[in-house]
Amino acid sequence: xxxxxxxxxxxxxxxxxxxxxxxxxxxxxxxxxxxxxxxxxxxxxxxxxxxxxxxxxxxxxxxxxxxxxxxxxxxxxxxxxxxxxxxxxxxxxxxxxxxxxxxxxxxxxxxxxxxxxxxxxxxxxxxxxxxxxxxxxxxxxxxxxxxxxxxxxxxxxxxxxxxxxxxxxxxxxxxxxxxxxxxxxxxxxxxxxxxxxxxxxxxxxxxxxxxxxxxxxxxxxxxxxxxxxxxxxxxxxxxxxxxxxxxxxxxxxxxxxxxxxxxxxxxxxx
Numbered sequence: 001x002x003x004x005x006x007x008x009x010x011x012x013x014x015x016x017x018x019x020x021x022x023x024x025x026x027x028x029x030x031x032x033x034x035x036x037x038x039x040x041x042x043x044x045x046x047x048x049x050x051x052x053x054x055x056x057x058x059x060x061x062x063x064x065x066x067x068x069x070x071x072x073x074x075x076x077x078x079x080x081x082x083x084x085x086x087x088x089x090x091x092x093x094x095x096x097x098x099x100x101x102x103x104x105x106x107x108x109x110x111x112x113x114x115x116x117x118x119x120x121x122x123x124x125x126x127x128x129x130x131x132x133x134x135x136x137x138x139x140x141x142x143x144x145x146x147x148x149x150x151x152x153x154x155x156x157x158x159x160x161x162x163x164x165x166x167x168x169x170x171x172x173x174x175x176x177x178x179x180x181x182x183x184x185x186x187x188x189x190x191x192x193x194x195x196x197x198x199x200x201x202x203x204x205x206x207x208x209x210x211x212x213x214x215x216x217x218x219x220x221x222x223x224x225x226x227x228x229x230x231x232x233x234x235x236x237x238x239x240x241x242x243x244x245x246x247x248x249x250x251x252x253x254x255x256x257x258x259x260x261x262x263x264x265x266x267x268x269x270x
Contacts, residue, residue, distance in 0.1 A: 027267030029072055036064055037260060044253070051245040052100050058252030059107035062259055063090055066114035069263040072270060073121045086113045101149040104248075105156075108202075111255075112140065112156040115163040122170040129166055136162060150198040157205035161188055164212045172219040184211045199244055206251035210235060213258040221265060231257050 027033075040061045047053035067087050074080060090113075093106035116137060123129035140159035144152040168181055191204030214232055217224050231254055238250035 027072070027264070027270070029068055029263070029267045032068060033065070033260065033264050033267060036061060036068070040256060040260075051243070051249045055245055055249040055252055056100060056103040056107070058249060058254075058256050059104055059111075060094065062252055062256040063107045063110035063114065065256055065259040065263050066111060066118070069259060069266065070114050070117045070121065072263060072267045073118065075270060079117055079121065083117060086110065086117070089113075101153075104202075105149045105153045107252075108153040108156040108160075112160040112163075115160045115167070119163040119166045122167045126170075129170075132166065133163065148198075150202065154198045154201035154205060157202060157209065158192070161205055161209055161212065164209055164216065168212055168216040168219060171216060177215050177219050180215055181212070184208055184215065187211070203244070203247050203251065206248070206255060207239075210251055210254045210258065213255060213262070217258055217262050217265075220262060224261065224265060227261055228258070231261070 040057065043057045043061075044054055047057060067083065067090070070079065070083055074083060090106065090110040093110075094103075097103045097106050116133065119129070119133050123133075136159050140155055143155045143159075147155065165181065165185060168177065172178070172181070188204065188208040191208065192201060195201045195204055214228050217228050234257075235250060235254045238246065238254075241247060241250065
């Protein structure tokens, strides 16, 4: 039943009903991106009734697709060494992870590292942006030196958010999304101020990242709006849940779906 569910979802996606835009193989990473999508569907279905496992699956697949995105953007392979190193550390961290917290820690730092790479790629030549990226990197490494795993995960995603903001601003060349970007930034700050635990900081960060990813995808190509809206509808619907694991599942799974949409679209263009 679970495998059939995955197959049916995949059929719908390939026929344009869900979030896929291009058929597999259209870009140089098309087959790999299709593989990531199938793995996501199958693993998610196999973990039916286990939201903690599904949250970890979403987080890991989000990390994988963002790594693939940075590889796609690295046409001249200037960042190949750093991308390969970070991919190696992510895979090794996955082998050593013993529990849910370990998995989330490994995934969140890989997500942060990918946004770090992408921020360099999208703002190349901008000295002010390079300085800001460096400052964020120094800050996040200082903040996690003596923290526990949940605090480190939260710190990684809190640092990833402004990097994603830089990327979005760079893509929004005509500043058509400026007001919307500022709204999400204010929501991020308000959520951080209201958070009373590291788990709440983590949820606030991943939720605001999902919102900023919607803006980035729309700024990349307005024709993606229908697919973005479908993901946004699921994001809003599942946000009604109050349990921590369900909120994390919602955030990480939507992040993967948006990342996959964006990576697939860009892969077909470059």
